[in-house]
Amino acid sequence: MIRITVTINGERYEREVAEHRTLLHFLRNDLGLTGTKEGCGAGECGACTIIMDGRAVNSCLVLAAEADGAELETIEGAAAGGELSAIQQAFHDNHAVQCGFCTPGMVMSATDLLRRNPNPSREEIIDGIEGNFCRCTGYQQIIEAIEAAARAAGAAAGKGSDHA
Numbered sequence: 332m333i334r335i336t337v338t339i340n341g342e343r344y345e346r347e348v349a350e351h352r353t354l355l356h357f358l359r360n361d362l363g364l365t366g367t368k369e370g371c372g373a374g375e376c377g378a379c380t381i382i383m384d385g386r387a388v389n390s391c392l393v394l395a396a397e398a399d400g401a402e403l404e405t406i407e408g409a410a411a412g413g414e415l416s417a418i419q420q421a422f423h424d425n426h427a428v429q430c431g432f433c434t435p436g437m438v439m440s441a442t443d444l445l446r447r448n449p450n451p452s453r454e455e456i457i458d459g460i461e462g463n464f465c466r467c468t469g470y471q472q473i474i475e476a477i478e479a480a481a482r483a484a485g486a487a488a489g490k491g492s493d494h495a
Contacts, residue, residue, distance in 0.1 A: 340408025377463030429467035
């Protein structure tokens with residue numbers, strides 16, 4: 332067993348974990364943060380995407396021990412004060428959710444993308460969610476939701492500005 336300390340959605344956790352325990356299983360089974368989904372278990376589907384130290388990662392490919400000292404963001408931390416994040420709201424408004432299984436990973440990948448590139452092109456959005464599979468939507472609504480979130484963030488940033 333290895334003692335790790337992680338900060339998840341602003342809350343600090345200190346636990347002992349088996350050396351082979353994945354970060355995905357640590358989040359879901361040890362901490363009860365079940366919004367992060369297990370799809371393939373091999374880093375191919377993106378359902379387990381979280382943000383670790385500012386970058387999207389497949390939590391099924393990271394050992395919990397490797398996350399020692401890390402800052403993690405999961406889907407549970409996306410909404411603040413009962414309000415959906417801009418990306419979550421855009422997914423809702425653009426009907427980018429059907430079965431919902433891929434949605435947490437998509438939202439986390441989109442969050443990472445828009446933090447790194449607040450005004451992505453359609454091609455950059457497609458590249459940004461490339462590792463996330465959705466079997467229901469056909470991706471069109473997801474891409475439109477990310478475009479809408481980027482526009483909304485740009486409009487919000489422009490409020491109160493003297494620039495036209």
